[in-house]
Amino acid sequence: DVKVxxxxxxxxxxxxxxxxxxxxxxxxxENMFWYRQDPGLGLRLIYFSYDVKMKEKGxxxxxxxxxxxKKERFSLILESASTNQxxxxxxxxxxKGLAGSARAQYFGPGTRLTxx
Amino acid sequence: SQQGEEDPQALSIQEGENAxxxxxxxxxxxxxxxxxxxSGRGLVHLILIRSNExxxxxxxxxxxxxxxxxSSSLLITASRAADTASYFCATVRINAGNNRKLIWGLGTSLxxxx
Numbered sequence: 001d002v003k004v005x006x007x008x009x010x011x012x013x014x015x016x017x018x019x020x021x022x023x024x025x026x027x028x029x030e031n032m033f034w035y036r037q038d039p040g041l042g043l044r045l046i047y048f049s050y051d052v053k054m055k056e057k058g059x060x061x062x063x064x065x066x067x068x069x070k071k072e073r074f075s076l077i078l079e080s081a082s083t084n085q086x087x088x089x090x091x092x093x094x095x096k097g098l099a100g101s102a103r104a105q106y107f108g109p110g111t112r113l114t115x116x
Numbered sequence: 117s118q119q120g121e122e123d124p125q126a127l128s129i130q131e132g133e134n135a136x137x138x139x140x141x142x143x144x145x146x147x148x149x150x151x152x153x154x155s156g157r158g159l160v161h162l163i164l165i166r167s168n169e170x171x172x173x174x175x176x177x178x179x180x181x182x183x184x185x186x187s188s189s190l191l192i193t194a195s196r197a198a199d200t201a202s203y204f205c206a207t208v209r210i211n212a213g214n215n216r217k218l219i220w221g222l223g224t225s226l227x228x229x230x
Contacts, residue, residue, distance in 0.1 A: 042220050042221065042222040043220040045218075048217065058217070088156075090158055092158075092159075102147065102149075102216035102218055103164075104149060104161040104164055105149075105159075105218065106161065107160070108158050109157055110158050
């Protein structure tokens with residue numbers, strides 16, 4: 001079975017702190033994704049990566065950065081946490097699909113981040 | 117932006133009944149996927165149906181796709197309390213780099229009462 005793990009289930013940080021969220025997958029997937037999920041807004045893509053050291057902005061990249069130094073690990077960084085970044089953060093991975101397709105995504109359990 | 121829109125937003129049924137959820141989308145798709153999310157947890161992939169398929173089954177799940185109406189439905193037969201969850205549809209979006217990203221609906225919240 002695909003396993004995607006996230007470094008923390010719950011995290012509480014203060015405004016202005018730098019926050020690192022780590023995600024690791026064990027299935028050699030090329031693609032990795034970071035989403036945030038908020039009530040009434042659904043899942044919104046922050047960043048994704050389709051290869052080591054490659055990244056692309058999603059729909060809401062402002063205030064976030066990412067790092068992918070190894071294929072299995074994709075990190076989300078909040079440079080200076082703000083209260084409006086309080087949310088559930090979900091990491092996912094997938095194999096690289098053929099042109100014109102997107103494959104199933106496998107999710108981690110999520111990190112519920114609270115910024116005070 | 118959201119492409120998939122699930123209907124209804126919330127559904128409450130008794131154990132043993134069937135549950136049907138619908139998803140509509142706006143643009144042409146390559147495939148459509150359904151996911152389940154238990155409360156406060158990550159999403160679990162249920163089923164993927166390609167644009168050239170009309171129906172797909174997986175255990176108690178049946179998914180249909182009507183590309184002419186740009187809609188899909190997820191049927192859960194003989195529901196159980198453990199099926200209580202939110203169900204999301206996701207469709208494929210093509211970006212400038214030719215990588216494929218999913219566009220998510222807001223989900224249907226299903227409650228199965230014992």
